[in-house]
Amino acid sequence: MDKAQLADFLRRRREALQPEDVGLRRGSRRRTSGLRREEVAALCDMSVDYYSRLEQSRGPQPSEQMLAAVARGLRLTLDERDHLFRLAGHTAPVRALRSDHISPGIMRVLDRLADTPAQVMTELGETLAQTPAARALFGDETRYEGLMRSVGFRWFMDLSVRDVYPAEDHPMHSRAFTADIRTVYAKHGERSRAGAMVRALLAESPEFAALWEAHDVRSNHPREKRVQHPEVGVMELQCQFLVDPEQGQTLLVLTATPGTESYDLLRLLSVLGTQELAAGR
Numbered sequence: 001m002d003k004a005q006l007a008d009f010l011r012r013r014r015e016a017l018q019p020e021d022v023g024l025r026r027g028s029r030r031r032t033s034g035l036r037r038e039e040v041a042a043l044c045d046m047s048v049d050y051y052s053r054l055e056q057s058r059g060p061q062p063s064e065q066m067l068a069a070v071a072r073g074l075r076l077t078l079d080e081r082d083h084l085f086r087l088a089g090h091t092a093p094v095r096a097l098r099s100d101h102i103s104p105g106i107m108r109v110l111d112r113l114a115d116t117p118a119q120v121m122t123e124l125g126e127t128l129a130q131t132p133a134a135r136a137l138f139g140d141e142t143r144y145e146g147l148m149r150s151v152g153f154r155w156f157m158d159l160s161v162r163d164v165y166p167a168e169d170h171p172m173h174s175r176a177f178t179a180d181i182r183t184v185y186a187k188h189g190e191r192s193r194a195g196a197m198v199r200a201l202l203a204e205s206p207e208f209a210a211l212w213e214a215h216d217v218r219s220n221h222p223r224e225k226r227v228q229h230p231e232v233g234v235m236e237l238q239c240q241f242l243v244d245p246e247q248g249q250t251l252l253v254l255t256a257t258p259g260t261e262s263y264d265l266l267r268l269l270s271v272l273g274t275q276e277l278a279a280g281r
Contacts (some may be wrong), residue, residue, distance in 0.1 A: 001061045001085070001088055001089035002087050002089075003057040003059075003205055005087050006054065006057075006087040006088055007054065007055050007056060007057040008080075009083065009084065009087060010051075010054055010055050010070070010074070010125065011055050011077060011081070012076045013076065014034055014035050014037070014040050014055070014074065015033070015034035015035075015081075016121055017034055017036060017040075017074060017075060018033065018034065018276070019034075019035065019039075019112070021075060021112055022035070022039075022043060022075065022108075022111050023112050024039065037051055037052050037055065040073055040074065041073075043068055043072075043073035043074070044066075044069045044070050044072070044073030044074075045073075046066065046069060046070075048086065051070075058166075058257045061088060061089055062088050064085070064090055064093075065067075065086055066158075067090065067091075067100070068081075068100060070084065070129075072101070072102055072107065073086055073100060074109050075104040075108070076104070077103075077104060077195060078101060078103075080212060081101055082091075086135075093129050093188060100122070100126075100128055100218055101135075101247070102120050102128055102129055102247070102249065103244055103246070103247055103249075105244075106120055106127070106242070106244055106247075106249065106251055107249060109242065110129060110131060110251065111251060113131050114131050114132060115131075115132075115133060115267075115270040116131060116133055116134070116253060116254070116255065116270065117131065117133040117136075117137045117138075117237075117253070117266070117269070118130070118131045118133070118134055118252060118253040118254070118255040119133040119134045119138075119141065119252055120249055120250070120251050120252075121151075121249065121250050121252060122248060122249055123180075123184050123248050123249075123250075124149075124150045124152070124184055124193065124194060124197070125150045125151040125153075125177075125180065126148075126149040126150050126151075126154045127141035127142050127151065128142065128249070129249070131140065132270075133266075133270045134254075135271055136229070136269050136270075136272045137145030137164070137227065137229055137254070137269055138164060146206050147193075147196065147197050147200060150197060150276065151177070151196050152177040152178075152180055152181050152197075153172065153181075153200070153201065155177045156174075156175065156177070156201055156204075156205040156207060157201070157204060157205065163230075164227055164229075165225070165226065165227060165228065166226050166228055166234060169225070169226060172222070174207060174208075174211060175211060178208060178211040178212060178216070179216055179218055181194060181197060181201075182212070185197075185198050188235070189225060189275060193246075198212070222239075223238060224236060224237070224238050225237060225239060227254070229265075231272065232265045232268055232269050232272070233265060235256060235262040235265045235266055235269075236256065236257075236260070236262045237254045237255065237256050237262065237266070238254070238255050238256070238257070239252060240252075240253045240254075240255065241253075254266075267280060
């Protein structure tokens with residue numbers, strides 16, 4: 001680990017990143033053009049003290065998970081991410097179609113959707129980043145590990161995640177998640193992570209096993225879906241998708257038709273998301 005070079009690289013990338021690049025207001029009192037350390041720490045979901053020690057060559061060797069968070073927070077390109085890993089004494093992640101690294105372009109779009117439920121997901125349904133409104137609606141989906149990172153896997157293994165949809169819509173979503181998993185399985189084969197997911201679900205979920213046996217390949221995820229929240233109620237939302245084929249990722253954005261009750265409820269949800277973010281939850 002090259003602490004001095006790591007610190008220099010972090011500082012220079014922070015100073016080069018502008019508030020507008022991450023959806024922040026510059027403000028009249030800002031004297032420097034780059035971001036403050038506390039702003040970068042918030043973007044990386046880590047404490048200011050931890051990030052500051054890295055920049056001051058005083059920190060311990062960061063884990064690969066922490067480095068991935070830093071790469072995402074600083075909006076690094078893949079080349080910059082690889083350089084960051086090497087400076088920290090780790091091997092750069094293998095560049096595969098399925099990657100947890102989000103491109104700077106997708107992150108810039110996400111930054112500008114802070115008041116809208118939006119999240120970046122892998123082809124297996126693993127959530128990599130969420131807006132505050134998305135966290136208010138779905139909860140923090142980035143906290144899971146292993147196969148539980150996939151929303152399709154959680155759908156069959158943890159029935160509480162279904163509470164976000166009305167009960168009468170559950171069979172439709174079960175069929176859709178199964179078709180989604182089958183698509184990725186057919187693409188990458190039985191030795192892939194999708195294969196491991198299928199084996200685990202076949203062993204543990206009779207519902208999934210029955211749907212898998214039906215061999216339905218039609219994804220029935222509706223472009224308009226009903227989503228419910230314990231404090232806001234049921235909303236009719238439209239789903240828009242922005243696909244990054246190089247990373248194998250999708251930016252999901254949920255909106256409501258202006259002038260409808262769902263539109264007003266979605267705005268209320270955005271306020272709740274902002275309040276939770278300010279409270280540090």
